[in-house]
Amino acid sequence: MMILIKNGTILTQDKNRRVIKDGAVLFEGETIKAIGQTKKVESLIKGKKLEKIIEAKGKVVMPGLVNAHTHLAMTLLRGLADDLPLEEWWFKKIFSAESKFTRRHVFLGSLLGGLEMIKSGTTCFVDFYYFEDEVASAVKELGLRANLGVGILDLETFAFKNSPESFVQFFELAERFRNDNLIRISLAPHMFQTTSRETYKKAKKAAGRFNCIMQTHLAETKAEVDFCRKKYGKTPAQILDKEKILDGKTLLAHGCHLDEKDIKILGKNKVSVAHCPVSNMKLASGVMPLARLEKAGVCLALGTDGSCSNNSLDMFGEMKFAALLQKSFFGDPALADSQRVLDMATINGARALGLEKEIGSIEPGKKADIIILDFDQPHLTPVSNIASHLVYCANGADVLTSIVNGRVVMENRKVKVIDEKKVLVQIKEILKLNS
Amino acid sequence: MMILIKNGTILTQDKNRRVIKDGAVLFEGETIKAIGQTKKVESLIKGKKLEKIIEAKGKVVMPGLVNAHTHLAMTLLRGLADDLPLEEWWFKKIFSAESKFTRRHVFLGSLLGGLEMIKSGTTCFVDFYYFEDEVASAVKELGLRANLGVGILDLETFAFKNSPESFVQFFELAERFRNDNLIRISLAPHMFQTTSRETYKKAKKAAGRFNCIMQTHLAETKAEVDFCRKKYGKTPAQILDKEKILDGKTLLAHGCHLDEKDIKILGKNKVSVAHCPVSNMKLASGVMPLARLEKAGVCLALGTDGSCSNNSLDMFGEMKFAALLQKSFFGDPALADSQRVLDMATINGARALGLEKEIGSIEPGKKADIIILDFDQPHLTPVSNIASHLVYCANGADVLTSIVNGRVVMENRKVKVIDEKKVLVQIKEILKLNS
Numbered sequence: 001m002m003i004l005i006k007n008g009t010i011l012t013q014d015k016n017r018r019v020i021k022d023g024a025v026l027f028e029g030e031t032i033k034a035i036g037q038t039k040k041v042e043s044l045i046k047g048k049k050l051e052k053i054i055e056a057k058g059k060v061v062m063p064g065l066v067n068a069h070t071h072l073a074m075t076l077l078r079g080l081a082d083d084l085p086l087e088e089w090w091f092k093k094i095f096s097a098e099s100k101f102t103r104r105h106v107f108l109g110s111l112l113g114g115l116e117m118i119k120s121g122t123t124c125f126v127d128f129y130y131f132e133d134e135v136a137s138a139v140k141e142l143g144l145r146a147n148l149g150v151g152i153l154d155l156e157t158f159a160f161k162n163s164p165e166s167f168v169q170f171f172e173l174a175e176r177f178r179n180d181n182l183i184r185i186s187l188a189p190h191m192f193q194t195t196s197r198e199t200y201k202k203a204k205k206a207a208g209r210f211n212c213i214m215q216t217h218l219a220e221t222k223a224e225v226d227f228c229r230k231k232y233g234k235t236p237a238q239i240l241d242k243e244k245i246l247d248g249k250t251l252l253a254h255g256c257h258l259d260e261k262d263i264k265i266l267g268k269n270k271v272s273v274a275h276c277p278v279s280n281m282k283l284a285s286g287v288m289p290l291a292r293l294e295k296a297g298v299c300l301a302l303g304t305d306g307s308c309s310n311n312s313l314d315m316f317g318e319m320k321f322a323a324l325l326q327k328s329f330f331g332d333p334a335l336a337d338s339q340r341v342l343d344m345a346t347i348n349g350a351r352a353l354g355l356e357k358e359i360g361s362i363e364p365g366k367k368a369d370i371i372i373l374d375f376d377q378p379h380l381t382p383v384s385n386i387a388s389h390l391v392y393c394a395n396g397a398d399v400l401t402s403i404v405n406g407r408v409v410m411e412n413r414k415v416k417v418i419d420e421k422k423v424l425v426q427i428k429e430i431l432k433l434n435s
Numbered sequence: 436m437m438i439l440i441k442n443g444t445i446l447t448q449d450k451n452r453r454v455i456k457d458g459a460v461l462f463e464g465e466t467i468k469a470i471g472q473t474k475k476v477e478s479l480i481k482g483k484k485l486e487k488i489i490e491a492k493g494k495v496v497m498p499g500l501v502n503a504h505t506h507l508a509m510t511l512l513r514g515l516a517d518d519l520p521l522e523e524w525w526f527k528k529i530f531s532a533e534s535k536f537t538r539r540h541v542f543l544g545s546l547l548g549g550l551e552m553i554k555s556g557t558t559c560f561v562d563f564y565y566f567e568d569e570v571a572s573a574v575k576e577l578g579l580r581a582n583l584g585v586g587i588l589d590l591e592t593f594a595f596k597n598s599p600e601s602f603v604q605f606f607e608l609a610e611r612f613r614n615d616n617l618i619r620i621s622l623a624p625h626m627f628q629t630t631s632r633e634t635y636k637k638a639k640k641a642a643g644r645f646n647c648i649m650q651t652h653l654a655e656t657k658a659e660v661d662f663c664r665k666k667y668g669k670t671p672a673q674i675l676d677k678e679k680i681l682d683g684k685t686l687l688a689h690g691c692h693l694d695e696k697d698i699k700i701l702g703k704n705k706v707s708v709a710h711c712p713v714s715n716m717k718l719a720s721g722v723m724p725l726a727r728l729e730k731a732g733v734c735l736a737l738g739t740d741g742s743c744s745n746n747s748l749d750m751f752g753e754m755k756f757a758a759l760l761q762k763s764f765f766g767d768p769a770l771a772d773s774q775r776v777l778d779m780a781t782i783n784g785a786r787a788l789g790l791e792k793e794i795g796s797i798e799p800g801k802k803a804d805i806i807i808l809d810f811d812q813p814h815l816t817p818v819s820n821i822a823s824h825l826v827y828c829a830n831g832a833d834v835l836t837s838i839v840n841g842r843v844v845m846e847n848r849k850v851k852v853i854d855e856k857k858v859l860v861q862i863k864e865i866l867k868l869n870s
Binding site for chain 1: 518519520521551713749759760767768811814816823828832856
């Protein structure tokens, strides 16, 4: 059955970044069938029966946002600790709370974070955590699209005793979701301070066997780079390059501390970097050199990081931070313009996941991952430039309707896939039990 | 008649920053009569008739936010130009569009901006513009509290041919609103690049005659400081100090480029500074040294600046930027903690306006400037620390109800003082007429 969205302003994010006024999007099942002027699209379906018509007058219809780096289950620790020196924040507060997590915590934390994402316009995300089978269960309940990264460390975590156990989980999940329509699996070695070079090499090989992405945290902090220089005589990027681990199927999070040689390496290998400006600012980690990475040929995506270091999963807020941090830090108001940042949160995110032919823009043949924003509001009036308003004025609460793979998961701010209030009660229960 | 807000979490922002769970606030007319546990407050009014009961279970009740620096009418130019070098942005785009403004533009732009403020939890603001009588008309329609600054430059503007004309307007307005319950008037010399030292001296004298605040932009850009050093051999702060213009009735916007001597001067004179992090980042102006100013004894408030350089008036977004910019720029995640930033947006803003005995906290005897936020939402779950959630997770759309001076101006997100949709239509009309 077909669904028609009509009379809206369609921000396609196609190759020409076309914006269609009085526009319509028609999709059938999971696939977009037609876009264009409402009259023209309506003429294509004359006499045919529609499942639903979504009126979008005064609204902006755009691709769902892609959150390219998060740790979803950590939403359960939102606001637990802030404004502390890094070591105190991590070791005394976050790590200690996280170590009490059970499978149920991971499931419910993911459900909570996923709800927040639906309500703020994210339709696809990249996770990086443990018990990703539990995250997958939450994702399935919510109907989101995701790439779930099985975290690997050479340390004991609450989920795994050691890295071989994590590899086993990866193999199981990669097999289970091999042909899934919404979930893909990736392998996610943690970082060089916790994960050996040997484990990285094994991870790349294992990811390759399943044609999966390999994710890792890279050059997030100066301490990490110093550690690598001391231990290996090289920067993190140089180590990975030497081991031939970097390629178009590599997604690196952060990239704050990169020298010119590193940037050249990342560009040459066509890697993707998930920029996480809020997390980097909140933890005072550093600033990713956006313009230089882009110039070098790196695909730049955008991520919120986990709720412990943000503390929000709202990608609209993240876009504003991305645009403003570059201007402020590098002293140039022309840097990181709104269209560029919007690209990071949509089509570039898709590209980072190897999904650029499926999502990231509204085009016939692509999957219907679409969000609809109410622009008929004071804080979005007047409209000169839609990209500017999306980056500098909008927030997640402006999203009325979210569609993932052709399924309406939220309509007029009512989540349709799950009982929202029930989840909030379950969260309160599990945290009480544990306190 | 009395209004009771009950069963909420009351974030008082009183001297002890008390948070009352299962709390209530009772106000009669414009004045708060009692706060405390709901049971206790209810026992005080047994048998008495109430005008209204506002149920606040699952909600946070807090003081309305104070936006300490904006140019409200410029909301009409929201998104007109972004991501440009400063000179191109200002001279080619903004200044040229603004020069076509009429009184009607200023009125409608203020109405639009005021609506946005009501809908995002700001109950009091400081304006700085021309035709402040028109801004006052808009403020009266909306029922907001405001300090309206009559802008003064030694240049011709769309409103005034010269600075004497602006002084005349100031005298008229200061007289007209001398005993107003919601509006105060201030005098606002623009900045040293457009306004002479003589005009500053006259302005301070005139403001003093009416016991008014004097506002100005100070050390916003390096260019401004360089200009002053070249022309006067001193920094802007040093010039004002030498002329004995600085005191507790001085509100300075920005303060990005201050040396140690400047900071000492500002502290010694007990001035207030309105920090505008988003504007400073968007225009790459610089970064205000928050911790050093605070240590020196300066009262730090928070402002959004105008919609051209933000492009939002949402003070919740502004708080997050304030907290994160300091951590990132100065490399210390413990800087600008959430309680400190919340203080800037409430009680410090009140103090900057000389209103600390009237607003900025919820205490018996103070005016009822109160907002109520819906905390029963995924992005605000779970709650460990309310201040943290307000700064790092909330946004203006979480505000359900806004009360200014005892009057409910918005309830359950419905603006009660004006026809919101009609204003949006009027905005579209005036911009079409002009295009």
